[in-house]
Structure formats: structure tokens, C-alpha cells
Amino acid sequence: MPILVMKFGGTSVANIERIRNVASKVKREVEAGNQVAVVVSAMSGVTNQLVDWVREVSPLSNKRQNQEYDAVVATGEQVTSGLLALVLQGMGVPARSWQGWQIPLKTNDAYGKARIEHIESGPIQDAFKAGEVAVVAGFQGIGPDGRIATLGRGGSDTSAVAIAAALQAERCDIYTDVDGVYTCDPRIVTKAKKLNKVTYEEMLEMASQGAKVLQTRSVEMAMNHKVRVQVLSSFVDQTGANLPGTLLVDEDEIMEQTRITGIAYSRDEARITLAEVPNKPGVAAAIFGPLAKADINVDMIVQNVTEDGKATDMTFTVPKADLANATKVIEDSRATLEYKKLHTDANVAKVSIIGVGMRSHAGIAQEMFKVLGEKGINIQVISTSEIKISVLIAEEYTELALRALHTAFGLDAQ
Amino acid sequence: MPILVMKFGGTSVANIERIRNVASKVKREVEAGNQVAVVVSAMSGVTNQLVDWVREVSPLSNKRQNQEYDAVVATGEQVTSGLLALVLQGMGVPARSWQGWQIPLKTNDAYGKARIEHIESGPIQDAFKAGEVAVVAGFQGIGPDGRIATLGRGGSDTSAVAIAAALQAERCDIYTDVDGVYTCDPRIVTKAKKLNKVTYEEMLEMASQGAKVLQTRSVEMAMNHKVRVQVLSSFVDQTGANLPGTLLVDEDEIMEQTRITGIAYSRDEARITLAEVPNKPGVAAAIFGPLAKADINVDMIVQNVTEDGKATDMTFTVPKADLANATKVIEDSRATLEYKKLHTDANVAKVSIIGVGMRSHAGIAQEMFKVLGEKGINIQVISTSEIKISVLIAEEYTELALRALHTAFGLDAQ
Numbered sequence: 042m043p044i045l046v047m048k049f050g051g052t053s054v055a056n057i058e059r060i061r062n063v064a065s066k067v068k069r070e071v072e073a074g075n076q077v078a079v080v081v082s083a084m085s086g087v088t089n090q091l092v093d094w095v096r097e098v099s100p101l102s103n104k105r106q107n108q109e110y111d112a113v114v115a116t117g118e119q120v121t122s123g124l125l126a127l128v129l130q131g132m133g134v135p136a137r138s139w140q141g142w143q144i145p146l147k148t149n150d151a152y153g154k155a156r157i158e159h160i161e162s163g164p165i166q167d168a169f170k171a172g173e174v175a176v177v178a179g180f181q182g183i184g185p186d187g188r189i190a191t192l193g194r195g196g197s198d199t200s201a202v203a204i205a206a207a208l209q210a211e212r213c214d215i216y217t218d219v220d221g222v223y224t225c226d227p228r229i230v231t232k233a234k235k236l237n238k239v240t241y242e243e244m245l246e247m248a249s250q251g252a253k254v255l256q257t258r259s260v261e262m263a264m265n266h267k268v269r270v271q272v273l274s275s276f277v278d279q280t281g282a283n284l285p286g287t288l289l290v291d292e293d294e295i296m297e298q299t300r301i302t303g304i305a306y307s308r309d310e311a312r313i314t315l316a317e318v319p320n321k322p323g324v325a326a327a328i329f330g331p332l333a334k335a336d337i338n339v340d341m342i343v344q345n346v347t348e349d350g351k352a353t354d355m356t357f358t359v360p361k362a363d364l365a366n367a368t369k370v371i372e373d374s375r376a377t378l379e380y381k382k383l384h385t386d387a388n389v390a391k392v393s394i395i396g397v398g399m400r401s402h403a404g405i406a407q408e409m410f411k412v413l414g415e416k417g418i419n420i421q422v423i424s425t426s427e428i429k430i431s432v433l434i435a436e437e438y439t440e441l442a443l444r445a446l447h448t449a450f451g452l453d454a455q
Numbered sequence: 456m457p458i459l460v461m462k463f464g465g466t467s468v469a470n471i472e473r474i475r476n477v478a479s480k481v482k483r484e485v486e487a488g489n490q491v492a493v494v495v496s497a498m499s500g501v502t503n504q505l506v507d508w509v510r511e512v513s514p515l516s517n518k519r520q521n522q523e524y525d526a527v528v529a530t531g532e533q534v535t536s537g538l539l540a541l542v543l544q545g546m547g548v549p550a551r552s553w554q555g556w557q558i559p560l561k562t563n564d565a566y567g568k569a570r571i572e573h574i575e576s577g578p579i580q581d582a583f584k585a586g587e588v589a590v591v592a593g594f595q596g597i598g599p600d601g602r603i604a605t606l607g608r609g610g611s612d613t614s615a616v617a618i619a620a621a622l623q624a625e626r627c628d629i630y631t632d633v634d635g636v637y638t639c640d641p642r643i644v645t646k647a648k649k650l651n652k653v654t655y656e657e658m659l660e661m662a663s664q665g666a667k668v669l670q671t672r673s674v675e676m677a678m679n680h681k682v683r684v685q686v687l688s689s690f691v692d693q694t695g696a697n698l699p700g701t702l703l704v705d706e707d708e709i710m711e712q713t714r715i716t717g718i719a720y721s722r723d724e725a726r727i728t729l730a731e732v733p734n735k736p737g738v739a740a741a742i743f744g745p746l747a748k749a750d751i752n753v754d755m756i757v758q759n760v761t762e763d764g765k766a767t768d769m770t771f772t773v774p775k776a777d778l779a780n781a782t783k784v785i786e787d788s789r790a791t792l793e794y795k796k797l798h799t800d801a802n803v804a805k806v807s808i809i810g811v812g813m814r815s816h817a818g819i820a821q822e823m824f825k826v827l828g829e830k831g832i833n834i835q836v837i838s839t840s841e842i843k844i845s846v847l848i849a850e851e852y853t854e855l856a857l858r859a860l861h862t863a864f865g866l867d868a869q
Contacts, residue, residue: 057508057511057512060512061512091534094471094534094538095537095538095541097471098471098474098475098538098541098542098545099541099542099544099545100545105544105551106541106544108551108552109537109538109540109541109544109551109552110537110541111537112533112536112537112540112552112554113533113534113537113538113541115533116530116533116534119526119527119529119530119533120505120508120527120530122526123509123523123524123525123526123527124508124509124512124523124527126523126526127509127512127513127520127523127524127527128512128513130513130519130520130523131512131513131514137519137522137523138522138523138526140526140603142556143601143602187557188557189554
């Protein structure tokens with residue numbers, strides 16, 4: 042029998058009525074002949090309450106504190122898993138809940154944002170043989186010292202994909218509050234279209250560039266293990282087999298390539314510019330070393346050397362939430378860095394166009410800059426990868442930029 | 456270093472502020488030179504919410520359902536244990552949380568009301584050696600098949616006493632919302648006195664007869680393992696060593712025995728009378744067998760044979776919550792039982808006087824009946840043990856009976 046992993050996020054299990062709705066979808070897949078593992082998040086709001094309590098009592102600044110954080114917040118998924126198993130049992134579908142430590146889903150010791158190291162597939166396979174649905178508490182595993190470890194926010198997606206890989210599942214259906222992956226955020230670009238298929242690479246770029254439909258790590262894992270992931274809605278009468286959402290596939294499964302596949306944006310970044318830093322070897326390391334040490338991720342980076350070649354302007358972006366911290370780190374290193382001025386700007390947005398079609402279509406960057414220029418939008422920083430071009434612009438132009446690019450690249454729905 | 460177990464109930468950890476208060480008490484005991492294991496309940500209200508969710512989705516009528524119930528409700532204590540460990544860490548007291556499965560605290564497979572079978576003391580002892588406070592999630596353990604098992608309502612008291620026994624603790628301090636065990640419920644009998652000491656046997660009778668300060672099973676366990684249990688309040692500035700609450704002790708530790716030690720009452724019972732049952736062998740078994748099968752506990756029983764010896768009236772009490780169910784079971788057996796009439800009465804109360812002094816003082820039952828008779832209170836059923844006399848009376852006389860008995864037996868505070 043084919044193995045199917047189904048994953049439901051917090052809004053899909055927000056209350057008992059919705060958990061019943063989830064159970065119906067699971068039942069339908071069981072009746073269609075699948076062996077099903079369901080991965081669940083905490084009921085929406087629950088994790089926030091737990092995190093609030095923890096933050097009220099602790100700065101969470103070391104491993105021991107993170108271990109307790111994990112013990113507390115992992116309870117959210119534990120509750121949902123038990124409730125869903127009960128509802129399934131009540132519908133005549135044999136089911137049991139599995140906590141991370143029971144599977145076991147083994148992680149490294151980076152408590153609070155642990156990485157999955159190994160999943161024992163035997164126990165769940167045995168449960169399948171006994172005709173049982175496995176209801177897995179997402180987001181959690183067990184660390185090397187036997188403590189509960191969580192995978193970080195959004196970790197339930199990663200749990201689901203990892204379990205699908207371990208079970209060699211036919212497919213991993215991620216049920217969310219949208220019915221698939223769109224060419225752009227439909228709340229902003231009303232002409233956005235749902236994509237039937239998207240490549241792993243594109244989805245990865247879209248997720249890292251701000252599309253919130255799937256967590257980056259889960260896409261990475263799906264790509265590495267070739268897990269067929271489908272994004273679909275838990276709120277429409279849609280199940281994996283009949284009314285499909287968006288399927289993550291290999292590039293060769295996509296017949297006709299458009300120039301770009303989607304447009305993502307993020308308002309979560311802030312820009313820092315160090316003006317007139319002496320242009321000598323090691324300056325980048327001197328700037329980014331302390332930031333890395335402070336656990337601040339730097340995203341886009343540009344460096345402009347002044348005309349005389351003696352000084353350089355260094356511009357980069359950090360998560361908006363880390364701006365104050367990053368500024369402090371830089372100021373603390375002023376003596377070493379010898380910069381003249383420090384500018385910061387939190388009112389920026391990153392807009393990215395993404396598509397494997399870029400590889401075979403030339404001039405796409407040019408076209409993007411032209412479209413933005415025609416709308417009077419100034420580009421502050423540019424960064425590119427093989428299948429993505431990102432630009433940093435003033436935040437107030439976000440919607441305008443998205444709509445203009447969506448139209449210019451022929452993505453608008455008819 | 457002496458080992459101390461401290462247990463805090465749901466109202467003592469109801470919010471972050473109270474958890475901080477608990478942590479201060481723990482810190483004080485650590486600074487006084489104790490190795491401390493703290494057993495915590497769920498924040499008050501949390502377990503009720505979890506139980507409500509579970510009851511909404513399941514009748515909880517078999518083992519598989521009870522296993523999920525346990526997975527869900529055990530999260531309440533898990534949350535408290537993590538939060539308290541964090542608060543202690545924040546106060547500079549090394550601490551970690553322990554879930555039942557981590558200790559492990561092993562139980563039998565009676566999920567939902569499991570019994571403790573074995574506690575591994577090594578891991579917590581190791582934590583003590585490392586100078587760490589062990590914050591134990593009460594009420595839970597791990598069943599023989601690796602599932603989370605809860606000990607039933609109030610099970611955190613039992614966890615605490617069992618852990619104190621396993622660790623051979625100096626004392627087990629149970630912090631509650633009262634500052635000790637009283638001669639009677641002080642909300643009804645304002646002249647009730649706090650007892651400095653009470654014997655295990657008396658406490659066991661008081662708990663079984665309705666005093667809610669300690670859970671019966673925990674007292675039983677304390678008695679069997681000779682754990683020195685102290686009941687004290689978490690809301691007054693009281694710690695185990697200085698301002699004592701009530702200590703559970705062996706009978707030989709009590710110097711001067713009064714005739715009775717305390718008076719308990721319960722409004723949780725209901726009376727059932729089967730009138731004119733044919734008086735033949737096996738009639739009791741025919742009545743109580745089906746009730747036992749339906750998991751209904753019968754408490755007091757009296758049987759009166761009619762004058763001619765041909766028929767008998769059988770009166771007994773069951774928990775008020777089970778009255779409807781018990782009535783149905785009896786009616787279903789009417790053909791076999793051949794009783795003439797069935798009376799039920801939910802408006803009854805059980806009043807019990809308790810004291811090891813009864814063993815050496817004669818005429819106490821007599822005196823009790825006389826006191827009640829003088830107040831015009833009719834006794835419906837009587838049951839006695841070596842150190843207890845219980846009577847069933849109409850519920851409306853409860854307070855009157857308690858106060859009259861309290862005065863008559865010389866328990867009133869000066």
C-alpha cells in the first residue's frame with residue numbers, strides 16, 4: 042500500500058471542529074488505500090502562549106535554558122496529536138499519537154532549533170502493518186542527551202518532509218491555509234495565479250526570499266531526499282489525489298518553462314551601510330566576523346570602492362529584528378573597522394523574481410531593473426543567484442514593484 | 456546532604472508570579488543545605504481545559520483512548536516543570552525539568568489511573584551530585600509499552616511521595632492552599648484547630664472520608680514506605696524547617712492521644728435502597744457484582760432482614776456522579792434481583808469521626824449517635840472501622856452535625 046504523509050498547520054487544527062475536519066481528510070485517504078502518517082502543529086495560538094510564558098521567565102541565552110524552552114513549547118503539538126488520534130479512533134480509524142521521543146526522531150543538540158539526524162522508521166512501519174494511522178507531533182524530536190528538542194518555528198513542515206523521506210512515502214501533502222503556491226502573494230497581486238508545479242530550487246528560493254507557504258528547511262530536505270511535496274488547503278474540499286494544489290517536482294517534470302515562475306518579497310530585512318571604510322584586505326572579515334559571532338545572519342552584501350580606491354562603502358542587510366543588536370556589534374568594533382559613518386534603514390523591502398527559466402533566458406535582470414526604473418523605484422542593493430534576482434528597495438514601493446513585475450513578466454492571470 | 460522533596464499543587468503554580476514564589480521557597484531549602492526534588496502540578500485551570508477537549512472528542516472507554524487522554528493531559532505538568540526550571544536557573548539555582556518518561560517513573564498499563572511500579576532513582580541522584588535541583592512533572596510516568604501514563608486526578612501527591620520514597624528523602628513537603636490538616640473543614644467549623652501531627656492511619660481515613668487536603672493513594676504510599684509527609688501552605692511565609700504545617704507520623708510519635716483526632720465529611724455520595732429483596736444466599740453478590748463490573752465503587756452497605764426473615768432491605772451508597780448509572784445497572788437486573796422497590800437519594804452526606812484514640816476509648820460510637828440524636832439528626836447508614844465511625848445523614852444537616860460533633864468531642868479551639 043502506498044504511504045502518504047499529511048501535514049496540518051496550526052490554523053488547520055485551531056479548534057476541535059477543525060481537528061474533526063482534518064480527521065475526515067485523513068479518513069478519506071485511508072479509505073482510498075493509503076497508509077497514512079499525519080504530522081500536526083500546535084493549535085494556533087497555543088505555541089505563542091507557551092513562548093510568551095517562557096520569555097517572561099528567561100532570556101533563553103544558553104543550552105540549558107533552551108532545553109527547558111523545548112520541554113515547554115513541545116507540549117503544543119503533543120496535545121494536538123492526542124486529540125487527533127482520539128477523533129480518528131472515534132470515526133473508526135485506528136490511530137495513535139507519536140511524540141518525537143517515541144518514534145524516535147533523533148536530533149542534534151542545538152536545542153530550540155535542532156536539526157534532524159535520524160528517524161527510526163521501524164516503529165511507525167509496524168503501526169502501519171497493524172492498520173494504524175500514525176499521528177505524529179510535529180516540530181519536535183529527542184536530543185542526544187534524552188531531552189526534548191524542537192526544530193525551531195515552522196519545524197512541523199520539516200518533521201513532515203523528514204518523516205516522508207524516512208518512510209519513503211509516495212507523497213507529502215502539506216495542508217495550509219492557502220490552496221497552493223502562487224506566482225505572487227495574492228493579497229497584494231490580485232492577478233496572481235496558482236502554480237500546478239514548481240521546482241524544488243524555485244520553491245527554495247521563494248521560501249528563502251520571503252514566501253511563507255513552506256519553511257525553507259523543509260524544502261531543502263524535500264529537494265535532497267526527492268520527496269514529492271504538495272501544498273494544498275485544508276479549508277477547501279480538496280484532498281491530495283483529486284483536486285491538486287501545487288506539487289514540488291524536479292526540473293525535468295516541468296514541460297514548458299516560463300521566464301520567471303514567481304515573485305517573492307520580504308519586509309523583514311533592514312539595511313546597514315558603513316561609509317568610507319579603509320579599503321584593505323580583511324575588512325569584510327572584520328565586519329562580518331563579529332556579526333556571525335552574535336548569531337546575526339547577513340543576507341545581501343554590496344561593496345563600492347571609492348574613486349581613489351582608498352576607501353570602500355559596505356552595505357548589507359540583516360533581519361529587521363536583529364538591527365539594534367547588529368548596530369551595537371558594529372559600533373563596538375568601530376576602533377577596528379575605522380568606518381566614517383554608519384547608516385541604518387529599517388524601511389526597506391526585498392523583492393525577488395525567481396525561475397529556473399532564467400538559466401535559458403537572457404536579459405531578465407536588465408528587464409527587471411528597467412521595469413522598476415520606469416516606476417521610479419530606486420534599487421539600493423542587488424543580489425543574484427542562478428535562478429533568482431533580488432533587489433532591495435524602499436519599503437513603500439513594495440506593492441507597486443510586485444504588481445509591475447508580475448505584469449511585465451507575463452504572470453497575470455487572464 | 457539531606458534530600459527533600461517539595462510538591463506544589465495547581466493553585467501554587469497558577470501563574471508566573473506564583474511560580475516565582477515557589478522558586479523562592481525552593482531556593483531557600485537549597486541554601487539551607489538540602490538536595491531538592493520539586494514535584495509540580497499543572498497550572499490551575501490548565502488540566503481542566505485539556506480534559507474538556509479530550510471529553511469533547513472521546514468517551515474514553517478503552518485503553519487506546521486512555522493512552523491519548525494521558526498524552527494530552529500530561530502536558531500540563533510538563534509546561535510547569537519547564538517554567539519552574541527556567542525561573543530557578545534565572546535565580547542562579549541550577550535546575551532541570553524531568554518528565555515521567557525521562558526519570559523514568561514506570562507505571563502499570565492502567566492508563567488514565569496508572570499505578571507506580573518502579574522509580575529509577577539513579578538519574579536524579581546523579582543530578583543531585585551535579586548540584587542540580589530536579590523539577591519533576593507530577594502526575595505522570597511511562598507505561599510498559601512506552602506510552603505516557605497519568606496517575607489519575609491528584610496524582611501529583613502520589614508522584615511526590617513515591618519519589619521521596621525512591622530517593623529515601625528526609626521529608627516530603629506537600630505545599631497546598633491550606634497551612635495544614637485541621638480537625639475539621641475550617642470553612643464550616645470556624646473553631647477547627649490545625650493539627651501538628653496526625654498518624655498515617657488517621658490521615659488515610661480522613662482522606663478517604665472526604666478531607667481533600669491529600670490524595671488517599673499518596674497517604675497510603677507514605678504509610679507503606681514510612682515517608683515523613685508534611686502538609687503546609689505555599690501562600691504563607693512558611694518553609695518546611697521553620698514554621699511547620701502538619702506532619703504525618705507513626706502512631707508512637709504522638710504523645711498524648713485524644714479520643715478523636717478529626718471529623719471529615721463528604722457530599723459526594725448517594726444512597727440506593729432495594730426494598731424487599733428475597734432473603735436467600737447470594738443476594739449480595741447478585742447486587743454488587745453488576746455494579747463492580749460497571750466500575751462503580753460501593754461504599755457503605757447495610758442489610759436489614761424483615762421480621763419474618765423472608766425478605767431483606769439492602770441499602771448502600773455510591774458516588775453521586777455514578778448514581779444514574781448505578782440505578783440503570785440495578786434496574787437492568789430487576790428480573791434476577793426480584794426486589795419490590797428501588798429508592799434513591801442524592802441528598803445525603805457522610806460524616807465521619809476519626810482517631811486512633813478510639814482503640815483505647817470505649818463508647819465513642821454511642822456518644823456520636825447521642826450527639827446527633829439530640830440535634831434531631833436521623834442516621835440512615837452506619838459504617839465503622841477500627842479508627843473511624845461514619846454515618847450517612849440528610850445533606851441539609853451536614854454543618855449542624857459537624858459543629859455539634861466538633862464541640863462534643865472537645866476539638867474546639869480555645
